[in-house]
Amino acid sequence: MTTVPVSLTSDMIAAALHQLRQNAPKVHCVTNTVAQYFTANVVLAIGAVPSMTIAVDEVEGFATNADALLVNLGTLDDTRRVAIPKAMRAARDAGRPVVLDPVKVHRSKVRCEFAVGLLAEKPTLLRANEDELGALFPGGATFGDMADKDRTLAMSGRQDLIGDGQKCLRLDNGHPLLAQVTATGCAGGAVMAAFLTVEPDPVLAAAMGLSVFNIAGEIAAERARGPGSLVPELLDALYLLDADQLDGRLKLSDLQEGTGS
Amino acid sequence: MTTVPVSLTSDMIAAALHQLRQNAPKVHCVTNTVAQYFTANVVLAIGAVPSMTIAVDEVEGFATNADALLVNLGTLDDTRRVAIPKAMRAARDAGRPVVLDPVKVHRSKVRCEFAVGLLAEKPTLLRANEDELGALFPGGATFGDMADKDRTLAMSGRQDLIGDGQKCLRLDNGHPLLAQVTATGCAGGAVMAAFLTVEPDPVLAAAMGLSVFNIAGEIAAERARGPGSLVPELLDALYLLDADQLDGRLKLSDLQEGTGS
Amino acid sequence: MTTVPVSLTSDMIAAALHQLRQNAPKVHCVTNTVAQYFTANVVLAIGAVPSMTIAVDEVEGFATNADALLVNLGTLDDTRRVAIPKAMRAARDAGRPVVLDPVKVHRSKVRCEFAVGLLAEKPTLLRANEDELGALFPGGATFGDMADKDRTLAMSGRQDLIGDGQKCLRLDNGHPLLAQVTATGCAGGAVMAAFLTVEPDPVLAAAMGLSVFNIAGEIAAERARGPGSLVPELLDALYLLDADQLDGRLKLSDLQEGTGS
Numbered sequence: 001m002t003t004v005p006v007s008l009t010s011d012m013i014a015a016a017l018h019q020l021r022q023n024a025p026k027v028h029c030v031t032n033t034v035a036q037y038f039t040a041n042v043v044l045a046i047g048a049v050p051s052m053t054i055a056v057d058e059v060e061g062f063a064t065n066a067d068a069l070l071v072n073l074g075t076l077d078d079t080r081r082v083a084i085p086k087a088m089r090a091a092r093d094a095g096r097p098v099v100l101d102p103v104k105v106h107r108s109k110v111r112c113e114f115a116v117g118l119l120a121e122k123p124t125l126l127r128a129n130e131d132e133l134g135a136l137f138p139g140g141a142t143f144g145d146m147a148d149k150d151r152t153l154a155m156s157g158r159q160d161l162i163g164d165g166q167k168c169l170r171l172d173n174g175h176p177l178l179a180q181v182t183a184t185g186c187a188g189g190a191v192m193a194a195f196l197t198v199e200p201d202p203v204l205a206a207a208m209g210l211s212v213f214n215i216a217g218e219i220a221a222e223r224a225r226g227p228g229s230l231v232p233e234l235l236d237a238l239y240l241l242d243a244d245q246l247d248g249r250l251k252l253s254d255l256q257e258g259t260g261s
Numbered sequence: 262m263t264t265v266p267v268s269l270t271s272d273m274i275a276a277a278l279h280q281l282r283q284n285a286p287k288v289h290c291v292t293n294t295v296a297q298y299f300t301a302n303v304v305l306a307i308g309a310v311p312s313m314t315i316a317v318d319e320v321e322g323f324a325t326n327a328d329a330l331l332v333n334l335g336t337l338d339d340t341r342r343v344a345i346p347k348a349m350r351a352a353r354d355a356g357r358p359v360v361l362d363p364v365k366v367h368r369s370k371v372r373c374e375f376a377v378g379l380l381a382e383k384p385t386l387l388r389a390n391e392d393e394l395g396a397l398f399p400g401g402a403t404f405g406d407m408a409d410k411d412r413t414l415a416m417s418g419r420q421d422l423i424g425d426g427q428k429c430l431r432l433d434n435g436h437p438l439l440a441q442v443t444a445t446g447c448a449g450g451a452v453m454a455a456f457l458t459v460e461p462d463p464v465l466a467a468a469m470g471l472s473v474f475n476i477a478g479e480i481a482a483e484r485a486r487g488p489g490s491l492v493p494e495l496l497d498a499l500y501l502l503d504a505d506q507l508d509g510r511l512k513l514s515d516l517q518e519g520t521g522s
Numbered sequence: 523m524t525t526v527p528v529s530l531t532s533d534m535i536a537a538a539l540h541q542l543r544q545n546a547p548k549v550h551c552v553t554n555t556v557a558q559y560f561t562a563n564v565v566l567a568i569g570a571v572p573s574m575t576i577a578v579d580e581v582e583g584f585a586t587n588a589d590a591l592l593v594n595l596g597t598l599d600d601t602r603r604v605a606i607p608k609a610m611r612a613a614r615d616a617g618r619p620v621v622l623d624p625v626k627v628h629r630s631k632v633r634c635e636f637a638v639g640l641l642a643e644k645p646t647l648l649r650a651n652e653d654e655l656g657a658l659f660p661g662g663a664t665f666g667d668m669a670d671k672d673r674t675l676a677m678s679g680r681q682d683l684i685g686d687g688q689k690c691l692r693l694d695n696g697h698p699l700l701a702q703v704t705a706t707g708c709a710g711g712a713v714m715a716a717f718l719t720v721e722p723d724p725v726l727a728a729a730m731g732l733s734v735f736n737i738a739g740e741i742a743a744e745r746a747r748g749p750g751s752l753v754p755e756l757l758d759a760l761y762l763l764d765a766d767q768l769d770g771r772l773k774l775s776d777l778q779e780g781t782g783s
Contacts, residue, residue, distance in 0.1 A: 034297045034313045036556045040704035045749050050704065051629065052556045055599040058630045065629060077316040077340055079599055107312065107326060108319045180500065182301035182311065227306050228496025235750025239702065295558045295574045338577040338601055368573065368587060369580045441761065443562035443572065488567050489757025 002144070002168040002256050006203065010250040013208045014243035016198045021047035025197040028066035029190050030054050030087050032074025032103065035183035038231070039070075042187035045238040046212065048194040059083040060090035068193040069096055071123070072186050074103040076111050088121045097124040097196035097205075101189040106135040119151070125202045127154045127189045143168075152202035154192065154210060156185060161255075162206045169207050172251035173214035175221035177230055184234075188213045207252065215249045216241050263405070263429040263517050267464065271511045274469045275504035277459045282308035286458040289327035290451050291315050291348050293335025293364065296444035299492070300331075303448035306499040307473065309455040320344045321351035329454040330357055332384070333447050335364040337372050349382045358385040358457035358466075362450040367396040380412070386463045388415045388450045404429075413463035415453065415471060417446060423467045424516075430468050433512035434475035436482035438491055445495075449474045468513065476510045477502050524666070524690040524778050528725065532772045535730045536765035538720045543569035547719040550588035551712050552576050552609050554596025554625065557705035560753070561592075564709035567760040568734065570716040581605045582612035590715040591618055593645070594708050596625040598633050610643045619646040619718035619727075623711040628657040641673070647724045649676045649711045665690075674724035676714065676732060678707060684728045685777075691729050694773035695736035697743035699752055706756075710735045729774065737771045738763050 026049045031039050036052050043050035051062050056079060063069050069091040071084055091098050100123035102115035112135045119126070119136070128136065133155060137146050147153035148165040155161045160171040178184045192209035199205040219241075220233035287310045292300050297313050304311035312323050317340060324330050330352040332345055352359050361384035363376035373396045380387070380397070389397065394416060398407050408414035409426040416422045421432040439445045453470035460466040480502075481494035548571045553561050558574050565572035573584050578601060585591050591613040593606055613620050622645035624637035634657045641648070641658070650658065655677060659668050669675035670687040677683045682693040700706045714731035721727040741763075742755035 032313075033294055033555055034301050037298050037559050037704065040556050041749065041753075044702050044704055051626065052554075053597045053599075053630075055597060055602075057600075057632045058598060061630050061632070075314045075316060076319060077314075080316075104312065108314075108322050110318045110322070180305050182298065182305055224497075226497030226500035227302065228493035228498075228500070231302075231496075232493060232750035232754060235753075236746075236748030237750075239748035239750070293574075294555055295562050298559050336575045336577060337580060338575075341577075365573065369575075369583050371579045371583070441566050443559065443566055485758075487758030487761035488563065489754035489759075489761070492563075492757075493754060 002163060002166060004166045005256050006167045006169055006254045008169065008204055008207055008252060010247040011243065013211055013250070014246050016195060016208050017212060017241065019198045020194055023198065024049055025067035025194060026051065026065070027068050027070060027190055027194050028062045029070040030059065030080065030084055031070060031072035031186055035072060035074060035186035038183045039187045039190050041235055042238065043190050043194065045235045046191055046194055054080055054083045056083050056086065059087045063087040063090040063096065064094045067096060067197040069098045070101070070190045070193040071098065072101040072103055072189060073105065073111055073115055074186065076114065081114065084118065085121065088118065088123065092121065097193065099123060099125045099127055099189050099193040099196070101127045101186060102132050102136060103186065104132065106131040112136065122150055124196060125152045125154060125192060125206055127156065127192060129156050152206060154206040160210050162203055164203050167203050168255040169203060170253040170255055171207060171210055171214065173211055173218060173249060175218050177221040177224065177227060178217045180227040181230055211246070211250055211252065212241060215246060218249060219245065263424060263427060265427045266517050267428045267430055267515045269430065269465055269468055269513060271508040272504065274472055275507050277456060277469050278473060278502065280459045281455055284459065285310055286328035286455060287312065287326070288329050288331060288451055288455050289323045290331040291320065291341065291345055292331060292333035292447055296333065296335060296447035299444045300448045300451050302496055303499065304451050304455065306496045307452055307455055315341055315344045317343050317347065320348045324348040324351040324357065325355045328357060328458040330359045331362070331451045331454040332359065333362040333364055333450060334366065334372055334376055335447065337375065342375065345379065346382065349379065349384065353382065358454065360384060360386045360388055360450050360454040360457070362388045362447060363393050363397060364447065365393070367392040373397065383411055385457060386413045386415060386453060386467055388417065388453060390417050413467060415467040421471050423464055425464050428464050429516040430464060431514040431516055432468060432471055432475065434472055434479060434510060436479050438482040438485065438488060439478045441488035442491055472507070472511055472513065473502060476507060479510060480506065524685060524688060526688045527778045528689045528691055528776045530691065530726055530729055530774060532769040533765065535733055535772070536768050538717060538730050539734060539763065541720045542716055545720065546571055547589035547716060548573065548587070549590050549592060549712055549716050550584045551592040552581065552602065552606055553592060553594035553708055557594060557596060557708035560705045561709045561712050563757055564760065565712050565716065567757045568713055568716055576602055576605045578605050578608065581609045585609040585612040585618065586616045589618060589719040591620045592623070592712045592715040593620065594623040594625055594711060595627065595633055595637055596708065598636065603636065606640065607643065610640065610645065614643065619715065621645060621647045621649055621711050621715040621718070623649045623708060624654050624658060625708065626654070628653040634658065644672055646718060647674045647676060647714060647728055649678065649714060651678050674728060676728040682732050684725055686725050689725050690777040691725065692775045692777055693729060693732055693736065695733055695740060695771060697740050699743040699746065699749060700739045702749040703752055733768070733772055733774065734763060737768060740771060741767065
């Protein structure tokens with residue numbers, strides 16, 4: 001049951017984006033080989049500084065001296081299997097926020113088991129779609145069951161839900177063309193990691209990151225002819241995004257249940 | 262000797278493309294690290310769904326629950342050497358079509374030997390250029406020698422030849438600027454794999470895939486200023502390609518030899 | 523102390539670029555997973571032919587039958603650690619020029635130690651920024667100390683310095699937006715490697731490559747709306763770059779100290 005009201009305005013998102021651009025936080029991304037290039041460009045476009053190594057000998061150092069960590073389970077090869085727990089522990093020990101994105105766990109039993117093990121490392125934020133959550137939490141668990149105070153959840157889909165068991169937000173921004181480009185979801189996870197460096201509440205940080213990414217996606221899709229031109233347009237829109245655009249487009253709903261609690 | 266006439270019209274290609282967009286088949290791509298990002302976007306742009314893992318523990322599962330498999334031998338590291346035969350066998354056991362692209366085997370003896378071994382796995386379609394075929398089949402073998410009923414061959418070049426020993430087609434679509442962009446050939450292999458999910462005859466499926474890719478390439482090259490703008494234009498053109506464009510541009514010749522046989 | 527005057531004109535750069543486009547030299551790039559795709563497209567855009575494998579069994583063959591080698595230490599996983607010294611030795615034994623780019627060695631002690639070891643392999647050109655050089659040569663070494671006749675140095679930054687202990691050039695071309703796109707520095711290293719195939723003096727070759735890359739970057743940045751559109755514009759600008767553009771934009775200074783020596 002969500003019982004706590006959430007107040008998140010476009011002005012707050014714009015202020016956090018401004019702060020992010022001022023700080024230029026380092027975001028270390030242990031992500032899949034397909035998404036690395038685009039993710040690095042997305043991280044740069046929002047004003048943060050990416051690093052991407054997955055080398056076992058290096059990953060703890062990079063995770064420690066970065067300001068946030070993204071872990072994405074795509075192309076989960078042997079090196080990544082060893083590097084990921086090391087990176088997550090190093091980041092947690094250094095007090096860094098961690099986003100976990102269990103890409104396509106519904107397509108691979110071995111990957112799903114690996115992901116379940118990582119939940120024990122208590123990532124700050126779990127980002128997944130409905131299929132992936134269904135594989136991680138079998139037995140028809142509801143969003144309320146899966147999100148709790150130790151595990152903020154951002155569920156992507158036609159609408160995005162973000163909650164921590166006490167608060168819950170719904171986002172209605174975005175555009176279908178984003179799904180015709182590879183790694184947009186993966187890169188969105190890196191944006192959420194970047195916002196966790198300027199906003200300590202994971203629900204707010206995730207909502208800020210997703211709003212920024214999806215609103216930039218709307219602007220880009222309106223300018224693009226197809227998925228090819230969407231990519232440069234999206235990076236430009238992220239780079240140029242301003243408070244007026246956020247204010248004019250934000251579609252965020254507080255899903256608080258009950259009253260007066 | 263090619264003895265069987267082939268009937269392939271732009272309407273048939275348009276119908277197959279429509280079917281492909283309806284079905285949204287899953288195409289698993291074990292491809293090189295340079296081509297992964299662009300290939301995933303090409304697969305999405307034609308309406309299919311890519312997956313790209315090369316992890317040894319995962320690749321059989323992904324190959325089995327996909328609808329077609331692309332194997333590309335670029336950046337042939339140790340993981341790929343183990344994963345590729347596993348993926349090919351899993352796909353064949355599950356009845357999935359397999360496209361093999363022996364990238365740059367003429368530049369590496371060890372890669373060439375590996376590729377020759379893979380021919381024993383009987384890929385549905387072998388896609389290669391003249392240099393690569395020269396390395397795979399030394400001793401001046403002709404196209405007719407190399408293509409047979411167990412091995413449909415798509416030979417790319419200024420003109421593309423597609424044959425299975427009985428039928429042979431020549432395609433004259435495409436644009437030189439496509440060669441100034443990395444991974445266009447690699448991504449073309451994934452398009453052919455996608456068409457194998459809607460057209461069972463490998464000669465027809467390969468010709469459909471190559472025609473779609475090369476005609477989109479022509480449209481894109483006419484709009485592009487150089488190889489940089491070609492990339493978004495090509496993805497947009499693939500996404501927007503319609504029956505009229507196919508009809509107006511298709512250059513396909515049946516190379517049947519002899520008469521009345 | 524720099525004592526030898528350097529004469530490098532835009533006409534010489536244009537002539538070398540023309541020669542490069544005529545020759546279409548093969549540049550083998552052992553580079554990081556993030557940069558591979560963009561680097562391959564940059565190499566193609568200037569008229570050279572990239573290959574990118576890092577596989578241990580293949581890398582010596584590719585390095586030997588290429589015309590130049592780029593080694594970039596990003597995403598320095600176990601395979602790269604083994605492949606890189608093999609590639610460097612094979613290239614040197616075959617008389618090929620080698621560019622070493624010790625990406626982010628200031629972020630990883632283990633990577634820095636590896637890079638210091640590679641300096642013993644005597645790369646033709648070391649390309650690095652100030653942070654990276656500070657990690658490689660601790661104790662406040664000056665540019666003059668770090669560059670010597672066995673080690674030409676290209677130090678990137680707001681201004682670029684290129685020297686070999688006897689000659690020194692300063693380049694003032696480029697645009698801040700280039701830093702908002704991933705792998706521009708990495709790809710610039712590949713361009714320098716390509717110019718080493720047409721100009722034997724590493725100082726001149728590095729200055730030619732950097733001028734070409736940075737002037738194309740200026741042209742692209744003036745046409746781009748942000749970092750997204752910069753990528754296609756940059757590749758187009760490299761492909762279309764001509765003598766007039768080089769002549770109108772080149773900002774190159776000879777930093778010769780003293781007179782008459």
